[in-house]
Amino acid sequence: MADPVTHSDGPQSDGQGHNSGLLRYRDDKAASHAAVTVDAFVDQDDALAVRIEPGDEARELIPHLARVKLVEVNFPAFGDGRGYSAARILREAGYDGELRAVGDVLVDQLAYMRRCGFDSFDPDAPLDAGDVEAALARWPDVYQSAADDRTPIWTKRHA
Amino acid sequence: MYRYDSYDQAMVDARVEEFRDQCRRRLEGKLTEDQFKPLRLMNGLYLQLHAYMLRVAVPYGTLGGDQMRALADIAEKYDRGYGHFTTRQNIQYNWIKLEDAGDILADLASVEMHAIQTSGNCIRNISSDHFAGAAADELVDPRPYAELLRQWSSFHPEFAYLPRKFKIAVIASTTDRAAMKLHDIGIRIVERDGEQGGELGAQFYVGGGMGRTPMIAPCINEFVPLDRLITYAEACLRVYNRHGRRDNKYKARIKILVHELGAEEYTRQVDAEYAHMLDQGVEPPFAELERIRTFFADPEFRAADEASASNEPAKTASEPAFQRWVRRNTNPHKAPGYVSAVISLKPVGGIPGDATAEQMRLMADLAERYGFDELRVMHTQNIVLPHVHQSDLPAVWRALDGAGLSTPNLDQIGDIIACPGLDYCSLANARSIPVAQKISERFEASGKGEALGELKLKISGCINACGHHHAGHIGILGVDRKGVENYQLSLGGSEAEDTALAKITGPGFSEEGIVDAVETAADVYLRERTEGERFLDTYRRIGMTPFKEALYG
Incomplete structure (x- = not known):
């Protein structure tokens, strides 16, 4: 498993105050660096934030993870699930910085995104706080392991 | 059979509440129809031509009597008193109201059932051999592996928004009764190097499928150890999720990815992902597989020579109709004195796969009384009582015969697979059901069905091929030709271990013409066959030409 990320009890408002829709599940301060494309990030030694598009190869970032402060994974349409794999790949590679889902991020996909390692969300349309809370509290357990630290049912059965 | 523990039950219950909440938000306008659609699809709800259709999962086709009764209750309470068993071993209800869906899911959950991931671009219900745990020719019962895959694939967070739907089948016999190589992933449990x-x-066979571009899956790995099964499956899925085409829904299935990359390159990518995943903790503890296996232990079979549990008069056993049914509709069992008995849902002139609530209850009763309380749904849209003592067959047959469930036509021309077609489906170009009805009536009238022997006929009402026409010994595809239904005939397909894709004979036929054409093709076989040859064998030996001459000459 990738190192577990630090979770706070709930979402925090962005310290920079530039986005009221930002949900964070981290204790550190939100990164405010401008995200560049994967190609640009790999070329620029001083870039600190990167945005992954669905067709990008997330593994190109792995040699550079030490300097990454923020990874944004873009969901141009919520039905395009490539970003879930990109997130897990980065967590599996040991990335423990902020991993932010941006774009068409909806409440009904939030729980799966959390499981794949996302710990912040910047949706195009703001989410209802009550719906978010309900969505993230929905599942009593999980069947399989992912990038979060939840213990799968099949492990609990034989603990 | 598998039974839920408190973990499984809690997950299914949570799903019901989630769906109720989603329906509420849809009604409140918080979810658009575009946003709601994939959510309802992942709970089995399609919008069809006339109403919503609900597809209920029957994992690997296995269900208990209580579950079959619950399906009957749902048919009566929420539908029109019947249900439709499908080619993926599930059941569909065609006349559902959206506002009832939450209650239906709750009713299902009360008997350890659900409609989770029976639609949508996710991993669908896992299918398997309908004679699993019973067949004389199986290596082991494949269902424990299917159940492990069910758990793994349920609510999988990474694979809920795949490029397209994803179907997995698991078998453990050299005989393929699950169309394994026509799935996105087909798994056959084997012994290493084939050594006893x-x-x-x-x-692992990956990249098969029917649809508009039918393909037979290549074997990409001859032997994945059982304690790496889930990790390997996860690697197969991740490569697909990342690289499967999303620009065109008709090219989005994994078969296109495997075809475009080539099986070798796809395998290389899977192997690389697998190597990476091995230390990621993906694999369940092996003890879980062992726990699951205990649910599939053999029931306590009676001695082969033990007497019947029924009071059925002894003369029933000598009735020709009974004997014909036993000859045709039973399959050899691994336990001495037992058979698997197939309940045909293909009465002459009926709708393939339909069963009424009363019929479902009767099947549940028979399972309880004579079959260790277990039933199976076949992908050919029939029902199986997997473990029936031969001495109980007269009583089982008598009860089935009284309910219109004793048609002795397993794998014969009357045992037709047909999709719902234009009578229900919004994708269809042509009706399937009336064609199936006319063909079964024609062959019943001519009496040729029995003479033809094994002849698998499959009908689809559009190129999506839900009726498996590519894999029929005789396949029929309904198309729309300038506003008129037209039917293309194809020959030589097989979904069994000798998997093959059927070839089109030539120009299509009208609705009446296709029934004549099927009879013409059947007559060519009767004329040309040699001793012991099935239709498929004769076709393979003599080729298409004699059939074409008879059809178009």
């Missing part, structure tokens, strides 16, 4: 008593592992 050798270590068990999983052979």
Whole structure:
């Protein structure tokens, strides 16, 4: 498993105050660096934030993870699930910085995104706080392991 | 059979509440129809031509009597008193109201059932051999592996928004009764290097499918150890999720990815992902597989010579109709004195796969009384009582015969697979059901059905091929030709271990013409066959030409 990320009890408002829709599940301060494309990030030694598009190869970032402060994974349409794999790949590679889902991020996909390692969300349309809370509290357990630290049912059965 | 523990039950219950909440938000306008659609699809709800259709999962086709009764209750309470068993071993209800869906899911959950992931671009219900745990020719019962895959794939967070739907089948016999190589992933449980008593592992076939571009899956790994099964499956899925085409829904299935990359390159990518995943903790503890296996232990079979549990008069056993049914509709069992009995849902002139609530209850009663309380749904849209003592067959047959469930036509021309077609489906170009009805009536009238022997006929009402026409010994595809239904005939397909894709004979036929054409093709076989040859064997030996001459000459 990738190192577990630090979770706070709930979402925090962005310290920079530039986005009221930002949900964070981290204790550190939100990164405010401008995200560049994967190609640009790999070329620029001083870039600190990167945005992954669905067709990008997330593994190109792995040699550079030490300097990454923020990874944004873009969901141009919520039905395009490539970003879930990109997130897990980065967590599996040991990335423990902020991993932010941006774009068409909806409440009904939030729980799966959390499981794949996302710990912040910047949706195009703001989410209802009550719906978010309900969505993230929905599942009593999980069947399989992912990038979060939840213990799968099949492990609990034989603990 | 598998039974839920409190973990499984809590997950299914949570799903019901989630769906109720989603329906509420849809009604409140918080969810658009575009946003709601994939959510309802992942709970089995399609919008069809006339109403919503609900597809209920029957994992690997196995269900208990209580579950079959619950399906009957749902048919009466929420539908029109019947249900439709499908080619993926599920059941569909065609006249559902959206506002009832939450209550239906709750009713299902009360008997350890659900509609989770029976639609949508996710991993669908896992299918398997309908004679699993019973067949004389199986290596082991494949269902424990299917159940492990069910758990793994349920609510999988990474694979809920795949490029397209994803179907997995698991078998453990050299005879393929599950169309394994026509799935996105087909798994066959085998012994290492084919050595008797050798270590068990999983052979992976990836990239098969029917639809508009039918393909037979290549074997990409001859032996995945059982304690790596889930990790390997996860690697197969991740490569697909990342690289499967999303620009065109008709090219989005994994078969296109495997075809475009080539099986070798796809395998290389899977192997690289697998190597990476091995230390990621993906694999369940092996003890879980062992726990699951205990649910599939053999029931306590009676001695082969033990007497019947019924009071059925002894003369029933000598009735020709009974004997014909036993000859045709039973399959050899691994336990002495037992058979698997197939309940035909293909009465002459009926709708393939339909069963009324009363019929479902009767089947549940028979399972309880004579079959260790277990039933199976076949992908050919029939029902199986997997473990019936031969001495109980007269009583079982008598009860089935009284309910219109004793048609002795397993794998014969009357045992037609048909999709719902234009009578229900919004994708269809042509009706399937009336064609199936006319063909079964024609062959019943001519009496040729029995003479033809094994002849698998499959009908689809559009190129999506839900009726498996590519894999029929005789296949029929309904198309729309300038506003008129037209039917293309194809020959030579097989979904069994000798998997083959059927070839089109030539120009299509009208609705009446296709029934004549099927009879013409059947007559060519009767004329040309040699001793012991099935239709498919004769076609393979003599080729298409004699059929074409008879059809178009």
